[in-house]
Amino acid sequence: MDKKPCNSSQDAEVRKGPWTMEEDMILVNYIANHGEGVWNTLAKSAGLKRTGKSCRLRWLNYLRPDVRRGNITPEEELLIVELHAKWGNSRWSKIAKHLPGRTDNEIKNYWRTRIQKHIKQAENLYGQSSSSVVMNDQTGSSISQVSAIGRMDVDPLETYSAPSFQTNMDQAIPAPHLPAPESINDNYYWSMEDIWSMQLFGGD
DNA sequence: AACATCCGCAACCGCTATGCG
DNA sequence: TCGCATAGCGGTTGCGGATGT
Numbered sequence: 235m236d237k238k239p240c241n242s243s244q245d246a247e248v249r250k251g252p253w254t255m256e257e258d259m260i261l262v263n264y265i266a267n268h269g270e271g272v273w274n275t276l277a278k279s280a281g282l283k284r285t286g287k288s289c290r291l292r293w294l295n296y297l298r299p300d301v302r303r304g305n306i307t308p309e310e311e312l313l314i315v316e317l318h319a320k321w322g323n324s325r326w327s328k329i330a331k332h333l334p335g336r337t338d339n340e341i342k343n344y345w346r347t348r349i350q351k352h353i354k355q356a357e358n359l360y361g362q363s364s365s366s367v368v369m370n371d372q373t374g375s376s377i378s379q380v381s382a383i384g385r386m387d388v389d390p391l392e393t394y395s396a397p398s399f400q401t402n403m404d405q406a407i408p409a410p411h412l413p414a415p416e417s418i419n420d421n422y423y424w425s426m427e428d429i430w431s432m433q434l435f436g437g438d
Numbered sequence: 439a440a441c442a443t444c445c446g447c448a449a450c451c452g453c454t455a456t457g458c459g
Numbered sequence: 460t461c462g463c464a465t466a467g468c469g470g471t472t473g474c475g476g477a478t479g480t
Contacts, residue, residue, distance in 0.1 A: 252448070252474090272465070290466075291449065327468060339448080342469070347446055 249283040253292055257282060261289055262297055295337045302335030306344055314341055315349060 249257075264280035270293070273286030282289060295301070306314075310333055317329040326338035326345075333341065 250450075274465070285450095286465080287451095287467095288449075294467095295448075325469095338468075343447055346470095 247283065248285060250288075253296075257284070258292070258297060261293060265293065265297075291339075295339045300335050301337065303340070306336075310336070311344075311349075314345060318345060318349075 260280050260282055264276065268276070268279075270276070273290045275286070277284050277286045277289045280289075284292075296303075313332060314329060317325075317332060321328055326342045330336050330338040330341050
């Protein structure tokens with residue numbers, strides 16, 4: 235699908251799929267020097283064969299210097315559950331605003347892959363009640379309900395343990411869908427610090 | 439060791455909202 | 460006021476690693 239590298243002749247027009255380090259650097263460089271602007275124009279001016287939409291998404295979800303990745307803390311998790319109970323789906327960006335450095339995409343993914351899974355498990359074990367309670371609660375008292383959800387076999391905070399990859403900007407993080415470390419390709423293993431330091435030196 | 443299945447996440451798609459001429 | 464362009468959002472997809480058999 236969208237993640238396949240595009241090699242056909244058409245792909246010379248608009249690239250899709252995973253971003254390369256080179257593209258990241260171009261984007262970071264350009265924004266560092268010119269700031270964010272009209273994304274379509276930015277994409278063209280920077281010489282990226284990407285849509286403005288794609289550039290914007292990459293910047294917001296991955297390249298922004300203030301973006302924090304992975305290792306969602308129990309506090310953040312509880313906040314997500316609370317705010318989701320308040321506002322429900324369709325308010326990911328609103329929820330993200332309460333979690334500095336977190337993106338709506340990350341929170342959405344986290345919810346769908348971790349929390350929702352456990353709600354479903356709870357439904358199977360306890361019937362419909364637990365999920366409906368969490369989803370409908372308007373009082374912000376969902377913390378206790380989280381415990382109820384996670385009760386099936388482990389502590390909820392254990393159950394929702396953070397992703398395995400590192401979050402800090404100063405630590406190497408794998409690029410999306412990168413090969414295993416032992417088969418690392420030069421283009422696919424870099425840290426955000428690398429990109430930012432490179433742009434500092436290489437900025438025009 | 440090989441294969442199958444599951445899981446997490448980056449990225450795209452489609453739709454709606456907003457701004458501007 | 461209307462129409463177009465762009466931004467922004469939520470939902471969905473599918474790759475690739477992890478885990479299980």
